[in-house]
Amino acid sequence: MSTLTQQAGPATPAGSAHPLSQRRPLGDRTFQIITLACGLLVLVILVLIALSTTQQASSWFTTEGWGIFGTVWNPAANQFGALAFIYGTAITAAIALIMAVPVSVGIALLLTEVVPYRLARPIVYVIDLLAVVPSVVWGLWGILVFAPWIGKIYVDIGSAVTGIPVLDSLFGPPTSGASFFTAGIILAFMITPIVTSLSREVIATVPAIDKEGAYALGATRLEMIRGAVWPHSKGGITGAVLLGLGRAMGETIAAALVIGSSATITSHLFAPGDSMPAVIANQFGEASGVFRAALIGLGVLLFAFTIIVNIIARAIVGRSAEQGTA
C-alpha cells in the first residue's frame, strides 16, 4: 500500500505539468504551427494558381472581352476566339465518358458483386496498371499505332453512312486517324481506372443487409443490383463520373498528339479538332504577347471548369461515402 502511494506521489506533478495545464511546450506549439503551414500550402497554391495565371492572361481578357468565346482562332491575324477548343474539350470528354462509364461501372460491379476476393485483387492490379501507363506513352501509341489502324475503320464507316441524314454528318468521310473520336477513345482508356476505383468504393458501401434482403426475396443478382445496389450508389457513381469528366477535360499530352490539331467546330466526329489543353501544349512554345496571354487564359478557363467539376464531384462522393458508413 505504502509503495503504491510512493510511486504515485512523484508521478502526479510530472503528469499534471503537461496534459492538464493549458501551457504546452514550445516545441509542441512550433510543430503544430509548421504542420498547419504545410496544410495551408494547399489552399495557398490553389489561390496562387488562380491569381498568377489570371494576371498573365489579363491582356487576352481585356483585348477580346467576350470575344474570348469567339469562333476564330488565328494567331497570325491576332484573333483569339477559344470556342473551337472549348467545343473540342466538351466533345472528346463526352466521347470518353460514353465509352468509359459503362465499362467502369461494369468492372466495379464485377469486382464487388461477382468475383471472390482472391480473384478481385489481381483484377484491381490490372486496372491500376492502366493508370500507371503515362499520358505521353498513350499519346505515342495513339499517334503511331492506334490512329493509323482506326483511321481505316473510319474510312469504312464513313463510306457506309454516306447519304444517311444524321449519321453522315456525325461519321462522315474522315481525313486521317487523328480526330476528336480517336482522342475520345484514348481518354476513355485513361479515365477508366479512376472511375472504376471510385465506383467500386461507392458500391462497397452498400449495406450487406440490403443485398441479403434482396436475395432473400428471391432476386437474381441483376435484380439485386437494380433494387439494392443502384438506389444506394447512384449518387456516388455520379460523383465518380464527374471526376472522370474532370480528368478527361484536363488530359493534355495524349490528346495533343492524337486529336489532329485543327481549330474547327464541326459535327464530324472523325474530323481532326483541338481541345483546350492540347492547343496550349502544342502552341505555347511559339507564342508571345497576346497569343501567349490567350493560351494562358485557356489554362485559366480550364482551371475554372475542372475546379468546379471537381468540387461538385468530391462533394457528391464525400456525401455518399458518409451515408454508407453511417
Add this chain to the structure above:
Amino acid sequence: MAAITEQQLGPNLQEPAGWRRTKNRIATIAMVVAFVLALVPLVFVLITVIARGIKIMSWSFLTSGPIPPNVAPANVGGIGPAVLGTIEIVAIATAMAVPLGVLGAIYLNEYGGKNWLARLIGFMSDVMTGVPSIVMGLFIFSIWVLHFGFSGFAGALALGCLMLPVVIRSTDEMLKLVPNPLREGSYALGASKARVTVTVVLPAAIGGIVSGALLAVARAAGETAPLLFTILTVTTANPNVFSGPNTSIPSQIFANATSPYVGAQDRAWGAALTLILIAFILMIAARIVTARFTRYSR
C-alpha cells in the same frame, strides 16, 4: 428422415428459370466483357512498347548523350540527358513534396481533426488532385519561369505541386489507420503531442506513407505537360538543375512522337519503355514496402 424434411422445407436455392435467369446471365457476361474491354488496350500498349522499345534498349542508350537529331538512325547515341534530367527533377520534386505533404497530413489528422479548417484543407487537397497538370505548368511558368528563366528546378516545382495533394491524401489515410490507444498510451507516459506524432504515430504508419509516396513519384515521373514550359526540351545534358533549360524522358518522347523519322520514333519507343520500367519498379517497390512494413491496413 431429416434429410428429406430439409429438402421439402428448405429454401429453393436454384436460380429462377426463364427470362429472369437469362437477363441475369447477360448482365454477368456484360461485366466480364467490360473487364476484357479495359484489358485489351492495356495489353496492346504494353506489347507494342516492349516489342519496339527492347530493340533499341541498352545501357549506352540510357546513358550516352547528347540526344542525336531526329534524322539520325536508331543505333546512334542515346537518351542519357533525358534520364539524368528526369532523375534530377523528380528527386527534387520528391524532396519538396513528400516532407511538406506528410506534415500537412499530420495537421489534418493529428491537430485539425474535424474542425472546419482541416476539413476544408482535406477537401481542397482532393480537389487539387484534379487540377490538370498543364495548368500546373502554366502556373509555374507565370510565377517562376517569367522571373528566373527555364530550369530543371522550375519543372520540379510544377511536379511538386502535383505530388503534394496526392501525398497529403495517402498519408492522411495511413495516419487514420493508426489505432488511438497507441497515442493514448504515449500521452499517458507524459509525452507531448509533437513527440507522440514523431516517435509513435509516424513510425507506426511509415510503411503506408512510403508506399503512397512511391506511387506519387511514379506518377510524377511520367508527367509531360507540367514540364513543357518549365524546363523546355533540350538535347544536351544539363547537370545544373537550378539554371538553364533541361530535358526529361517524357518531354523527349513528346518531342519525338510527331517526328516522321524512324530513328526518332525508335528512340521515343525506347524512352517509353524506360518510363514504364521506372513506373513498374516504383510500383513493385511500393508493394514490397506495403507488404513488409505496413502494420495497420484496411
